[in-house]
Amino acid sequence: MKRLLSYLPLYFVVFLILGISFQFFSGIWKFGFLKLFFLIILISFFLLVKRKVLGTLFVFLLFFLIGVSSVYVNEDCYYDNYYQYYITEDTTLFLQIDEVLKPGNFYKKYKAKVIQVDGEVTKGKILLNVLHDSVSKVLKVDDRILLKPQLKKLIPPLNPHQFDYQSYLAKQGIHEQIFTTNNEFLKIDNTQTTLLGLSAKVRTNITETLQKYNFEKNELAVINALLLGQRQDISKALITDYQNAGAIHILAVSGLHVGIILLILNFIFKPLETLKNGKLIKILVILLLLWAFAFIAGLSASVVRAVTMFSFVAVAMSIKRKGIVEFSFITSLFLLLLVKPMFLFNVGFQLSYLAVFGILWIQPKLYSIWQPKNKIVDFFWKLCTVSVAAQVGILPLSIFYFQQFPALFLISNLVIIPFLGVILVGGILVIITSLFEILPQFVADLYGLTISEMNRFVSWVSHQEAFLFKELAISFWMMICCYVTIFLGIFFLLKKTQKQLLYFLFSIVLVQTLFLYERNKVQHKNEFLVFHKSKHSLLGKRVGKKMYVHNQVGNPLVLDEKILKRYQISEHLKSIEVSDFKNIQTFSNQQILIVDSLGIYKVRGLNNPLVILQHSPKISLERLIQSIKPNQIIVDGSNYKTDIVRWKNIAVQHQVPFHYTGEQGAFVLENTL
Template identity: 35%
Template sequence: MKVFAYPLIPFTISLSLGIVFNYYLNLNFLVLLLFLLFFLITLGIFWIKEKRSWKPTINFGIITYILAFNIGTIIQHLNYNPNSDYHYSKRINSSNSQSVKGTILSNLKSTAKNTKHLVAITEVNSEKVNGKILIYVRKNNQKGLVPGDEIAFISEFQNIPNTFNPYQFDYATYLKNQNIFHQVFLNNNDFIVLHHHENWNSFWYSVQNKLIDSYAIHHFDSKTNAILNSLLFGQRKLLDQETLAKYSNAGIIHILAISGLHVGIIYLLLLTLFKPFHRIKNGKLIALILILIFLWSFAIITGLSASVTRSVTMFTVIAIGNYLNRNSNIYNTIAFSALLLLLFNPNFIFDVGFQMSYAAVLAIVSLNPIFHYFHFSNSKIIKFFIDLSLVSIAAQIGVLPLSLFYFNQFPVLFLIANIVVIPLTILILWIGITTLILNVLLPKLSILFGEILEFLISILNNYAEWISKFELFIIRNISFNEILCLLSYFIIISFIFWTHKRTFKNFKTFLLGIIFLQVGFLFTKQESTFKNELIVYNSQKPIISLKYNNSVSFYTNDIEFNSNTINHYKRGSFGDDFNISSLENIYLFKNNKILIIDSIYYPIIEKPTHLIITNNPKINFDRVLEETHPKQVIVDNSNPYYKVEKWKATCEKRKIPFHATAEKGFYKLK
């Protein structure tokens, strides 16, 4: 019974809204179940009524999508690990050390001083629990940890710190969306490896390493290895910051993260390889099974990341549809793949890669009908590059609002970059997979393919570096927020509707969207004008800012060190008037007197409301408090940890509010 033209689309949207709704409210599970029972009974009544009359009504559709919304809230609740009675967070006291057992799930990208691992907790203080944490192990430790290792240790659980400075990447929320809430730091002898479990994680880790090691016979340099591991295995751990910056500035960073582009190339390659099977009995079915095995094996080897899983799921649906000869609507196919993924892991909806992938695919599919207007030649080569350009433009249109919101920059030369990079990536993937197979079967022949592969990757790196040098064509620090992002998508959707059905009404909607965006931008700037605030930043080189209306003054003695912090605030505050001065000792903000102590000598002012301590001054803290009697003490990250802890204890005795930016992030006074 089709109440709407494409029933899966509003159903998937409704389920997504339910996930987001309960993500922020986290309603009681019993309440959610009662709602589910109510809507199931209501849906049954409508079903019986409509089945008798054979006249589908809009009410049936509405109840169906409300039910989908309710299902979204339930799967989000079930997926949120702390809702489980056996989650480790129910058994720990964050201020005390815990006796812990856990199993390594995966090795993540290391930091400068530590190796980083994702661990599944199995026991806390001899009680059976579940949940995931991050552990950081000092690099000078000789015990190399691999997936499958069961470890035991005694340590405190530390909360993942929130955003340390305004408008910066919120790492805590990013990890929360992966059900990770705590971290542990371990030294040389803080843990022991009990034994190694041969499980799924250890299996694919071992297989992946063997495949990666098979390229050792080619003696590739570090940059070639890093790009190859990223393109074929989804391993970005070897990519250095310089390479990432070059690819980002060139507008081609997406090729370094395995996505629909890579999976699509592999799918087309598999279709070509298994096409001869169609000539034998049940050959199409055999080809389908082999294609699905290869696709999901690839997904497992790359770690089942959100982008790979989404892409493989989508092409699985397409492959099965082709086998059944059912040319289902492409929008329903996309919606069905998204529905499957969200049912499996509702937190995918908060994944940036997931959002951008679907935005790009939907834009390409929606704008595809107008592509034929741009075919000016019958030449297949010219058509190929025209289509490639149009697909790149459509994808960029689809992801533009998200790119501006998450990354706040726009590479103007993205089209020139992608025209070369995408065909080059296709060649690298084809030759890379061929080389991988030959590494095992015919090592001597694989050497020739390896030389070609290394040459192509060097071209890719050099081209990315050349494009990234055009700094004037990279627009950075673009102010953009959630409201502007949503309004931008309203414009894109109304434009697509107008291209499909060119009526004056649809054109008016498109123009109205542009007006809404302008009004939204003006409203955002106006709202920012009325925000007056003083901020003490979390930095090893002291910096504070004072914002009055649309004017912001930064005070620091090291502008270069704090340049990123300043740029983040400039972008996020939507301000126009900025100035930077040297740090002083006394500031007035509204009715507050701010005293900054950064040395043994400091000015005495009558009853300062706020005391800020920076640069590790050698002071008698008790005497300072006796002389100043502050209502609030703020200590920034330029002070050593042991002193901060002493000052904190002193303030607790005197019942004076204490804020350490290294622990709690920036301090804001409104």
């Protein structure tokens, strides 16, 4: 650790990350590429300053600006030929399919590049939604289509603590989407094939070949995930089983798979080291095969970062110097973020590097507790320490994102990981022999049976619900404080000085202080909420750690409603109770009038209330506005779209604020005591 802290690229990475985050969230630099380039050159000249402290500050500032510039260069929206600058009312778009996504219930989904707008060459990406139908055209990577679409903004999360798909796509450079049908676009012949398109064709060919060997649906889906990096065909039930068993990383081609393949290749090609320049030949062959695997697995972001990381590790292993693996880990992180800064916001990227961090710096300490002499016992003990170390590295982040912790992750990993190498190698051999049509059916059946047994074992583990800790939630700042505590705890175990102990104890006090602050905030938080739920009305009144939900005739509301469950977990509520709300409420000195399908609003004593319209009441909104002069009109998802459009126009004409939950998200009236 001491050697690592003296490794300069570690500090470069920190300031690179700060620069990337600052530019992405603030977008502060909007002055063009040339000015940014000259600023970086100017800062570089200041590095000639002989004062050490001043020179160090300029180095850190330089890498901060490099982080800013990497985002600026990679974001299409900063270029003059960004497609949005060319959009008109009757625009014709020329799109090229970049990636095939998992289809939804009603639409097939694709990421597409906007290569032309009305004949002008452009940059930018868009989400393409094609309606399912019986004669649906199947689009593939590199396919080009021509269409006259209506561009729509991505929908933000409509309820508190809902997954933010808009933000997720924004971090991939996608800000708009298109909804279309198969007869609304023209497919254009494309003679050009990109590397991604070639990779997709190879995967399609492999999948079609494997289908001839009568693999079951789940078997083929897992083979595609393990070896081809394609998870689109895996059922939700199977994904949930792997998540609950703490083995979801098995289904995504990641550092685990690439690391195992690297160890196998390193063992196979070890005899090459006896030749002249054998080490160089060996490392070149290994790197070539690793990137060949990445190509077959689709060159997705997760595959590219894993192979990049372990390419550095492979070189480091051949050098065999102390600490070189740790240095290669930091260097790969630096180069990946320099080229692809948006990887920083990818959950898989964060989990991968934090897991490796745990393995590199926590596992040695765990392993030193006991060093068994029996090789078999030693192997499984090492596997235990690696699994625990990786889990410690990702624990706060995984709770922050997924709100659960599978306590049986150790059993899953102890059983599956020792055989994962065999499964991977066996799968590669199955693919190669099937392509040459020399794969015996009994071998395919045996491999399919192995995959099925792994699925059954994972399913059994996932159903041990007593060991699955659900409904956990921590805030972003609590997650950061937990990582500070973990880092200082490791530092104390390595150095064991009084100073490091004080730092560690201080971090524990910091976690406790933040916990008490957040608990006090929850206890004193009051809110009135109008959630968004299509075709239904969902109102809630939150008082401290309790929530009361409006129960209405005809509303099939249940207390395990996902919207409410998510809110309860994230806000640390003790209970949610069903209650009957009166049509007139007073909250935080604000009158609230609920106008339902009966359309009753003429009530005495109303003084500029908030009006909630639900179930499309048959009223004249103009009369309502003139009669009770509302402060604001809130419309939820239980109303007809035609009524909502009409009401919005009337509210705009009368200059009354209008809030539709289907566009602006849930309405929240807050009163913190």
